[in-house]
Amino acid sequence: MKLGRSILNGHELCRRIADRISCLLADSRSAGNRKGLLMSEFAKSLIKDIIVAAVLAAVILTFIRPTIVKQTSMQDTLNPNDYVIMARRAYAGDKEPKRGDIIIFKSELKDERGKDKLLIKRVIGLPGDEVTIRDGSVYINGKEYREDYLKDGYTTGSVNKLKVPEGEYFAMGDNRVVSVDSRYSEVGCIKKSAIKGKAILRLFPFNKIKRL
DSSP states (O other): OHHHHHHHHHHHHHHHHHHHHHHHHHHHHHHTOHHHHHHHHHHHHHHHHHHHHHHHHHHHHHHEEEEEOOOSTTTTTSOTTOEEEEETTTTOTTOOOOTTOEEEEEEEEEOTTSOEEEEEEEEEEOTTOEEEEETTEEEETTEEEOOTTOSSSSOOSOEEEEEOOTTEEEEEOSSTTTOOSTTSTTTOSEEGGGEEEEEEEEEESGGGOEEO
16 A cells, blocks of 8 residues: 555656646746756756656665664674665565564564564474474474574573464574573564564675575
8 A cells, every 4th residue: 555655646746846847947938048948957857867766765665674683693694783685575465484584573572762672583483383492402393493504503491392373483593592582471472463574685794695
């Protein structure tokens, strides 16, 4: 819905500005002001280019959003101050997160301004899965789940046969020693409605550009 309104408003604004510029051009012609006519033509072209760029930016930002990583919970996959591109409609409609996806979601944890924190974690357990954590390893439905991206190579904490509710996801950071995630009641399993998007690309640092 927002996308449709953005395009409509951009087109309407462009039409109104073009009409206004046409009036200015008519005034310039009637006055025989050749210089004013040329400037008006230039202004018309420039304004149209700016409007087109603004509309395109609005459309693009409907689908993706740049995000800065501020925490260490996803090291070494993502580090503080990394710029990440988030696909905002990755899970629109019937699309569901997959195991291993890196998601950005709204939590009930509060930041220094009292607002809900956005967290970035990796999906481990899907709806209906049984998750167990013991002796540094993760088990999904009774089978050990191998993870070669972990910072320290093991998972701290203990979870005993947690059944992931329907419509929710069990997610953890790759830096398990410091990550506050679905292992803890402060975060718990994540409702699909709380997920803002999927991290798809590390854009910065430029020497570490990587598809996620």
